[in-house]
Amino acid sequence: MFLRNCWYVAAWDIEVPREGFLARTLLGEPVVFYRDTKGRAVALENRCCHRAAPLSIGRHEGDCVRCMYHGMKFDASGACVEIPGQAVVPPNTCVRSYPVVERDRFVWIWMGDPARADASDIDDFFWHDSPEWRMKPGYIHYQANYKLIVDNLLDFTHLAWVHPTTLGTASAAELRPTIERSTEGRGRLSITRWYLDDEMPALHRRVARFSGKVDRWQVYQWTPPATLRMDAGSAPIGTGAPEGRRVPEALQFRHTSVQTPETETTSHYWFCQARNFELDNDALTEQIYDDVVVAFEEDRRMIEAQQKIVSQTPGRPMLPIAADAGLNQARWLIDRLARQEAAALGTEGRS
C-alpha cells in the first residue's frame, strides 16, 4: 500500500508535452498527463470511464482529451463533455482527475483525498529554475520499491562502499551525521554531515578550481514519503565553511533526489545536481550530469539486486546497525503517515 494524502512528483515539466500525452503509472494507477491551451499540466486517470481504453492513445483537443475508441470527450476536470451519437451526457459521467501543481520545474500530483490537497505543503526546489543556479534534469526507472531507495539516501555510509571512485571517500564509512527529526506536519528529517580536513570525492575533483584538502558538507532535508533536498559542497580547509562562510572558489551544489512509487516493486526517480558557478558552461552542465548518472547507476545496480533478494526471502527481518539511524527515522515517519491515513479512513468509514 502507498501513502496517498501527499504530493508526489509525477514528472519534470518537459516530460509533459505541449502536444500529445505522457502516460505514467503512479501508485499502481494509470495516469495520463497533457497540457491545456494555457499550457497548464492536467492529470486524469488514464482509463476512459466507458470501456477502460487508455486516454493516452486518444486525441488531444485543446483543453480536452478524446478517447479514440468510441469518441467520448473529457475536459481538464475529467468531466465528460461529449458522447458521440448521444444528445445528453448523464451527470457525473467523468474520469478521475487529480490536483496538479507545477512548481520549480516539477509537476506534482495529489492522489489522495482532494479536499486535503494544500499546495503550500510542497517543498521548495528554487535551484531548479533560479537564474543563480544551473542544472540538467534527470530521471531513472527503478526495479525496486521506493523505500529501498529512501534507505539508500538516508544512510550515506554507503558512499564509501558503493561509490568509492565517484561520490564517496573512505571517511564516509565512519562519519556519523547529525540527524534532527521534526514531527510537525507530515514530519521532516534534517541531516548534516561535515567532513573536515578531508579529500574531495572524485566528482568534486573533476570540476574543482582548486586542489588540496577540503572541508566538505552534505546538509539535507528529507520529507516523507520520498523527497530529498541537499546543500553539498567542498571548500578549501580553514576558509570558514563550517561557520557558514563560502569563499568564491568553494564548490556549491544543490541536489535533488525524489521518488514516486510506480508499483510495489518499481519506482520513478527524478534527480538533478545544480551548481552556482560557470553557469553558462554547457559542457560543464553535461559533465556534471553524466558524472551523477554514473554514480547513480552504481546505486541502481545495488538496490535492484537488493530488491531481488528481498523478493526471494519474504518475511526475513533486516538487522539494524548504528548507521541506520537516518533510515529508521524515515521509515518511522512513513509508517506514522500510513497509520494516520488508515485512521482517517476508519473515521470516515464510521461517520
Added chain:
Amino acid sequence: MFLRNCWYVAAWDIEVPREGFLARTLLGEPVVFYRDTKGRAVALENRCCHRAAPLSIGRHEGDCVRCMYHGMKFDASGACVEIPGQAVVPPNTCVRSYPVVERDRFVWIWMGDPARADASDIDDFFWHDSPEWRMKPGYIHYQANYKLIVDNLLDFTHLAWVHPTTLGTASAAELRPTIERSTEGRGRLSITRWYLDDEMPALHRRVARFSGKVDRWQVYQWTPPATLRMDAGSAPIGTGAPEGRRVPEALQFRHTSVQTPETETTSHYWFCQARNFELDNDALTEQIYDDVVVAFEEDRRMIEAQQKIVSQTPGRPMLPIAADAGLNQARWLIDRLARQEAAALGTEGRS
C-alpha cells in the same frame, strides 16, 4: 471461466497439417490437432495420460499419435492402443478426445459435455468455399480476453474513431443500428446498419468500380460466444440497395470474425473478407486481405491497450452509453449461457 457447451472455431482447415500436428491452447486447455489417414481432423488433449508429455512433439502414425517420451500410442478416439513393454492395455487408458466438425473451411471443436454436441448448431459460412465467393483466410493472436473483442465487433461507432482512414467514415459515430435479439437456442443478435447517401470508406474506394456517393450496409448476425457473419457493401445511391436490389457494380462482401478464448487474457481470432466479384483476380484477393489486416491491427492496438488497463484496474466498473446496446445484449446472451451451464452442472451434480 469459459462457456464449454458450444462449438468453437479451433483452426482454419489449412492450419491442421496432413503430416504432423497443430498444438493450440483453447479455453486454457492444451489441445493437439492432426489428420487421420482419410484426412479428417482429430482433436485430442495435448497431454499424454502417462506423464503429461505433449503429444504434439510425438509421432503421427496413420490414424494414431505416439507419445515420443515412453512410446504410448493413441488412436483418433483418444484410446490407448499400445504401451510398449506391456502386453495388456488396461481399459479406459486414454487421453481426452474432443468432437470435431470440419465445415466451410473451419475446424470446429466441442469442449463441453460430448452428449450435447450437435453439429446442426454450427453457423453457416458458405462464402468460405463457395465458387461464387473468394477470400483469403486470416488469423490474429490477441493479448486480450475474447469478450473485449466481442465488444468491439458489436459497436461499430468505433469505426469512426479507430478506423477513420480504413473501414470507417465520420457517419459511423452517430448512426444507430437496428438490433434484433433472438433468445431461441443459444440466442442470436441481428444488427443492421444502413448509411444512405454516404461516402465510401477508404477500403471500399480502393476496390470500387464506380465513384460518388453510396448507399452502404453492414448487416450481421452474431451468435454467442463469439461468431460474427456479415453481409456488407456499397452500391451507387438510388439503385435500390436498401430494398434488396444489388446492381452489378455494387460492392458485395461477406465478412467473418470469430474468436476463441486461449486463456483469460489471450484469444484466437479468425477472419476473412470474401467478395463476389473479380474472383480470379489474385492480386485483388491479396489487396483486400492486406487492407483488412491494416484495419484489424488498428483494433488490436486499441483492445490490447484496453486489456492492460482492465488488468491494472480490477473491479472498476464500465459505464454504459447508448452505443453499447449491441455489446450489452451480447454480454447478456453470454451470461445467460453461463448461467445455463452452471445450472446444468448443478442438476447433474445432484442427480
Added chain:
Amino acid sequence: MFLRNCWYVAAWDIEVPREGFLARTLLGEPVVFYRDTKGRAVALENRCCHRAAPLSIGRHEGDCVRCMYHGMKFDASGACVEIPGQAVVPPNTCVRSYPVVERDRFVWIWMGDPARADASDIDDFFWHDSPEWRMKPGYIHYQANYKLIVDNLLDFTHLAWVHPTTLGTASAAELRPTIERSTEGRGRLSITRWYLDDEMPALHRRVARFSGKVDRWQVYQWTPPATLRMDAGSAPIGTGAPEGRRVPEALQFRHTSVQTPETETTSHYWFCQARNFELDNDALTEQIYDDVVVAFEEDRRMIEAQQKIVSQTPGRPMLPIAADAGLNQARWLIDRLARQEAAALGTEGRS
C-alpha cells in the same frame, strides 16, 4: 517444498572460483560460494543480514566476504566480524552458513538441520578424479521440477523414443530392468539392465574399437533426492560381460547424473561420462562430452515441454504403466523422506 536434511550437489569444484563468488539459488534460497585462503569452499546465505544486499556483489577479502553496500564483513562461519563506524559487533550478528563438503570434484551442501549433517552419507563418485578414469564435467540448467528429471532417469524405456539416434536402441522400449530397493538409511535403488546380443547405441559405435553385436549393460544406483551413479558399457558378445569379465576392448563408462532444485519449476543438473580407455586422448574426451550433450538436450526438450503441460493442467493425475516401477519407487523414497522430515519437525516443535 523440498527435502532439506540431505546433501545436495551445489557445484563442480571449478565452478567455485579462487577469486570472487559463485551465486546460486538452491531450494529457493540465495546462496553465495567462495573459497577461503586455504582454498576450501564456503557457502553462506547470499543475503546480508543488515539490508538484504547480495554478498555475491560484495568483496572477497581472504577468508571473509564484505558486503559492498554498507561494508559489513562476515567470516567463513557467517559471523559478522566488522560493522564500519560501530565499535562493537553485537553477538549473533551473522548470516546463515551451510555445511559444505568438497569431494570427488563436487561441492556438496547441507541446507537442513546442521546437527544432522554427516559427510559419511555422501555418495562416492571416485571416477571423477581417479587416475584410471577420464571425464569432462557438465552442467545443464532446466526449466522443470527436479522430480521430472528423476522420473526420466529411472525409466530407461525412454531411450528408445527420446534418443533413437544417440543413446538408445529399439530394445530399450521392451526391456524390463531388475530393480532392488533398499530402505536402509535414506534408501537406495539398484537398477540393472542387460541387453544381450544387441546392437550398440550410436554413441557407443562412435567410440568403439570393435564392431558387431554386443552384450551391453546399465547398472546404476540411485539415491534420493536425486543422485544417479552408473556403470555402463558394451562388450563383444560371448566374452563374459554378464558374468563380470571385461575384455580389454570392452567399452566401460561411469556415468554421473545429479540434480538439485533451484525453484519448484527450475533445476540444476550436473553430469559426466567417464571412461577408462584412451585416457590421454583429449579429442575423445571432448567428443564423448559433446555426444552426451546432444543426447541430454533431447531429454531437456521433452522434460521442459512436459513441465509446461504439468503447469497448465494442475491437479490432473498421471497414469502409471508397468515401465514406471523405477520412478514410482524413487518417488516413494522421496516421499518417505519428506514424511520423516515433517515428523521430525513436529517432534521438535512439541519438545
